[in-house]
Amino acid sequence: MRHILSADxxxxxxxxEILSLAAQMDKQCHKGxxxxxxxxxxxxxxxxxxxxxxxxxxxxxALRLGAGVxxxxxxxxxxxxxxxxxxxxxxxMLCCYADAIVMRHPKxxxxxxxxxxxxxxxxxxGDGGNEHPSQALLDLYSIKKSLGRLHGxxxxxxxxxxxxxxxxxxxxxxxxxxxxxxxxxxxxxxxxAEDFLNGLKAKGAKVRxxxxxxxxxxxxxxxxxxxxxxxxxxxxxxEANRKKFVITKQLxxxxxxxxxxxxxxxxxxxPAADTLPNALYFEQAQNGLYxxxxxxxxxxxI
Ligand code: NCD
Numbered sequence: 001m002r003h004i005l006s007a008d009x010x011x012x013x014x015x016x017e018i019l020s021l022a023a024q025m026d027k028q029c030h031k032g033x034x035x036x037x038x039x040x041x042x043x044x045x046x047x048x049x050x051x052x053x054x055x056x057x058x059x060x061x062a063l064r065l066g067a068g069v070x071x072x073x074x075x076x077x078x079x080x081x082x083x084x085x086x087x088x089x090x091x092x093m094l095c096c097y098a099d100a101i102v103m104r105h106p107k108x109x110x111x112x113x114x115x116x117x118x119x120x121x122x123x124x125x126g127d128g129g130n131e132h133p134s135q136a137l138l139d140l141y142s143i144k145k146s147l148g149r150l151h152g153x154x155x156x157x158x159x160x161x162x163x164x165x166x167x168x169x170x171x172x173x174x175x176x177x178x179x180x181x182x183x184x185x186x187x188x189x190x191x192x193a194e195d196f197l198n199g200l201k202a203k204g205a206k207v208r209x210x211x212x213x214x215x216x217x218x219x220x221x222x223x224x225x226x227x228x229x230x231x232x233x234x235x236x237x238x239e240a241n242r243k244k245f246v247i248t249k250q251l252x253x254x255x256x257x258x259x260x261x262x263x264x265x266x267x268x269x270x271p272a273a274d275t276l277p278n279a280l281y282f283e284q285a286q287n288g289l290y291x292x293x294x295x296x297x298x299x300x301x302i
């Protein structure tokens with residue numbers, strides 16, 4: 001069994017293995033001939049933080065592969081965590097029932113703490129502002145599907161790198177590939193911490209910051225993510241910045257970049273832009289299903 005906890009746990013070879021398994025899952029889904037390789041397995045999804053795509057795509061992935069699913073979708077209120085049960089004890093219980101555990105938590109490090117006592121693979125579905133490895137893999141899959149490569153790319157990230165676990169995890173994973181350049185665009189105060197930026201540079205990525213949106217949209221990929229409202233200590237800071245940068249239809253129409261967004265989209269992309277050919281975010285969410293099918297198989301080694 002393999003836990004999936006962090007974007008930086010993967011070697012390039014392992015990443016390629018998962019992406020190629022995802023491509024097989026993509027093909028099987030399109031042909032309508034899915035091998036039910038998880039038929040006798042049960043996948044538990046326990047989410048202490050809201051989710052639409054991550055939980056439902058993991059559950060769909062499990063069901064498509066023939067597994068059963070048990071789910072606690074508002075676990076902060078509806079599981080014994082509400083009564084004060086520790087994450088370790090919760091994990092021990094889920095190990096009694098399920099073969100794999102998908103977990104999201106608002107507190108950084110909780111899936112990792114669960115993994116320490118778990119006899120079943122834990123898949124981190126997002127821990128606070130820290131990591132979102134399954135999202136990073138589906139983002140890589142989407143970039144590769146669209147551009148055919150993961151090296152030699154200019155990738156711009158906006159608009160809340162400081163709080164966005166999806167931006168952090170994707171940037172980490174892209175450092176596995178050579179000659180990538182990262183451009184971060186954010187309102188003042190919402191840029192990545194210096195040590196994280198230095199970590200990316202130490203892994204060989206070229207990194208720069210900008211506040212020029214049209215210029216950032218001339219990258220190969222523009223990875224947009226909403227301001228992470230729930231992670232702001234000061235609500236007025238969120239309000240003051242939420243519309244600082246908006247990708248309008250007009251801007252997207254002129255952009256060279258393919259536009260990705262892990263979603264939910266709030267203010268960062270004008271809905272009128274959705275019909276443009278470089279708006280890839282809904283297809284990206286669809287790719288999440290194939291990548292999570294691959295991840296369940298990878299975690300269970302099946
Ligand atoms: C992201 C998350 O939860 O971090 N959503 C997702 O999993 N697709 C991004 C976000 O909430 O902004």
